Amino acid sequence: MCGLAGFVGPGDAATPKRMTQALAHRGPDEEGCHIDADAPVFLGHRRLAILDLDDGKQPMWNEDRQVVVVYNGEIYNHGTLRRELTDAGHVFSTDHSDTEVLVHGWEEWGTSLPSKLNGMFAFAIYDRRRKVLFLARDRFGEKPLYYADAPRTFAFASELNALLLHPEIDREVDELGVKKYFAYGYIPSPNTHIRGCKKLQAGHHLTFDLVTRKGDLRPFWTFALEPDEGLGDRQEPRLVEELRHHLSEAVRRRLVSDVPLGMFLSGGIDSSAVVSLAAQHLDPSQIRTFAIGFDEPSYDESAFARDIAHRLGTEHRERVLDLARAKRVVPEVLQRLDDPIADPSIVPTYLLSRFTREHVTVALSGDGGDELFAGYDPFDAIRPAQIYNAVVPASLHRITRSLADRLPRSRRNMSLDFKIRRALVGLSYDPKVQMPAWMAPLEPSDIAELLREPVSVEDLYSEAITIWQESRTGSPVDRMLEFFTRLYLQDDILAKVDRASMMVSLEIRAVFLDNDLVDFCRRLPNRFKYRNGTRKYLLKKALSGLLPDRTINRKKKGFGMPVSDWLMSIPEVPPMQDIGRTDLDLARQYWDQHRAGSHDHRLFLWSWLAMQNAFKKTGPASSA
Secondary structure: OEEEEEEEOOOOOHHHHHHHHOOOOOOEOEEEEEEEOOOOEEEEEEEOOOOOOOOOOOOEEOOOOOEEEEEEEEEOOHHHHHHHHHHOOOOOOOOOOHHHHHHHHHHHHHHHHHHHOOEEEEEEEEEOOOOEEEEEEOOOOOOOOEEEEOOOOEEEEOOHHHHOOOOOOOOOEOHHHHHHHHHHOOOOOOOOOEOOEEEOOOOEEEEEEOOOOEEEEEEOOOOOOOOOOOOOHHHHHHHHHHHHHHHHHHHHHOOOOOOOEEEEOOOOHHHHHHHHHHOOOOOHHHOEEEEEEEOOHHHOOHHHHHHHHHHHOOEEEEEEEOHHHHHHHHHHHHOOOOOOOOOOOHHHHHHHHHHHHOOOOEEEEOOOHHHHHOOOHHHHHHHHHHHHHHHOOHHHHHHHHHHHOOOOOOOOOOOHHHHHHHHHHHHOOOHHHHHHHHHOOOOHHHHHHHHOOOOOHHHHOHHHHHHHHHOOOOOHHHHHHHHHHHHHHHHHHHHHHHHHHHOOOOEEEEHHHOHHHHHHHHHOOHHHOEEOOEEOHHHHHHHEOOEOHHHHHOOOOOOOOOHHHHOOOOOOOOOOOOOOOOOHHHHHHHHHHHHHOOOOOHHHHHHHHHHHHHHHHHOHHHHO
């Protein structure tokens, strides 16, 4: 992976230097810069060398030095595109760099270039002839890209902290972004918590005209379910074979690397599938697998990972995360977040990435499988929720919730009392916002109290409402699938994995997000994903024989961690930096209640920690 930064507008060489130095962890191998003072355009790059180690330096030009790119990612179909471009008359100077495909692809296809790419990417292309700067981000947002359009400057960077090092970019708090953060547990694109700074949304490109100083933002791809209802049970054997083929090809494409490569292995069905299919392309003894365990049994999956590794014969390594190590790692991780993510699993993800990076530079993961194949617990709650809504009047919801609050509290992973309380929170709201409300650190009324101003449910959850309304089938299962894939996957899961892995310069490749595999999944009716209480129905059928039944059929555990216990002593003194009009007394009350054991505020308290640390890096005080 790499880091990129740049801007159009007044400045000098020192500014892109500062911006790219802030991204050194994303690209520790090389640094590059291009300055076109007449335009004026400034481009900076930090490289983590993965392909074509000698010739893949950036910024990279076309042969007549009229088109230049800075790029972060991997294009898995670059070989096919290179041959197509060579046949069209383009001359390549590198041996097999995927970066060079972008400059020639821009010449050949212009703004249609991103739709030709199968991979993960964020890049900026400067075209001297057309006098434009072109930014693009991959279909699911695996690679980040932030930008700001200030009065005299248009700037961009791989991370918010690097973007804010440009002196023209203000650091004022965006109150709507903060509200959305506490409403989702992440800040949905294009929002951030800094006014004027935006995330380029997944599947979008932005063309900035250097002459008119105007930007043109457009989508080139949007995830949407388009099920072929003609597919019935008679076609199931064929669909099983097609799915196996797409999975195998997705793995094969991601095994190409000029540096050591390994694989995350949790022992769950998705990561186990990746490793099992990789063993069809490589000698299993040459496959390196990595896992993290917990000393708290209800969270620990390491035995399942060990079982798969032993069965396949991989070179397997694992480490255990206990409270003592968590006390060291939690501050280390949170202090490096500039865009807050209220997902505690970033801690084991970081530890797993750091551990893995000691041995390899690239790792394959199973991210995306739960979103595409209905792998999450809430799918099991759809029918009970419908019954609850039909039987229990809205006027009784608060009473039901108060009764649930009296249940004995457990700190075990996804304990029954925790699930009941969270489900009842979601069921208190309109169906179109039940999913984000169920997962939220705070409810809308609590957000209003914490930030001391009224909030609108429609404004808070506008992204979720849009997805609900745009659903082409209206099916509750499909709507939930699209919520998880278009929102949660992009701005929580993939952002978490990118930040955690890039802190240690490890490239992660998500097998399930392959273009062909995703397009196959989009056409599947949801009965092949969730059937009679069975999640990942067709995926499990496709993996039968490749994985043991005990792996395929065991209950999903998820990458959870004992965060409720951690928050009893981490941090020793909770941070209380004021953010806008935050009610710090209320925040202290939440901490006191949790540590006294009278309430379980784990979701809010972790989100508070992440936001406090992000604000230290990006808020007004950090610029002093």
